[in-house]
Amino acid sequence: HDVDIPTKEATFAMACFWSPDCIFGATPGVIRTRVGYSGGTDPNPVYRKLGDHTESIRIEYDPKAISYEKLLDIYWKNHDPTSKMKKQYTSLIFYHDEEQKKLAEDTFKNQEKLLGSLVTEILPATTFYDAEDYHQKYRLQQHPWLCKAINLHSGNDFKRSHLAARLNGYVYGQGDMKQFNEEFEKLGIDENVADFVRTLIIKYEGQGLTC
């Protein structure tokens, strides 16, 4: 399930982390995702006791296949950076280097021109606490037959697997049939599994994400 190529990291907070896990997971060039808590100073946050942390997603991407600008574009388009939320769901960009910081600031200014004042904060990436296993690839985990068929069992499997990242998007209407048909063989899944995923692509196509 793993893809062994050099990756870079990107980290965002954009409200409930289940949807970004689907959106980025199905984006070509994204290799792995994991969801967690970051941005605060309270030690060892958990879902029922987040303290001053925010639901966040950490993305490992292939910089040869997708740019950080493109990831930022997806970030801005898929949440509302103008609405004041509680800390759990606020809008944050965590940069991993100076280049990401600069691009985050530039796109922030563009968004501000378009939308008015933003709540988004741009912060250095610090400790990222992985969320509980049941939050990892949450939409995929709603299909136990599928998870078992592709050999995903432990929480670590859900965090490390490239296939898990992609299917978590497809089973919730992200990516599309064309993209799926082009890549399912490369992902190493058989026709049985592919057919199961196709029924879900059809079911969720165009439905829009809730959380």
Ligand code: MHO
């Ligand atoms: N409505 C969902 C949000 C979960 S999200 C990971 C729930 O309360 O379970 O914040």
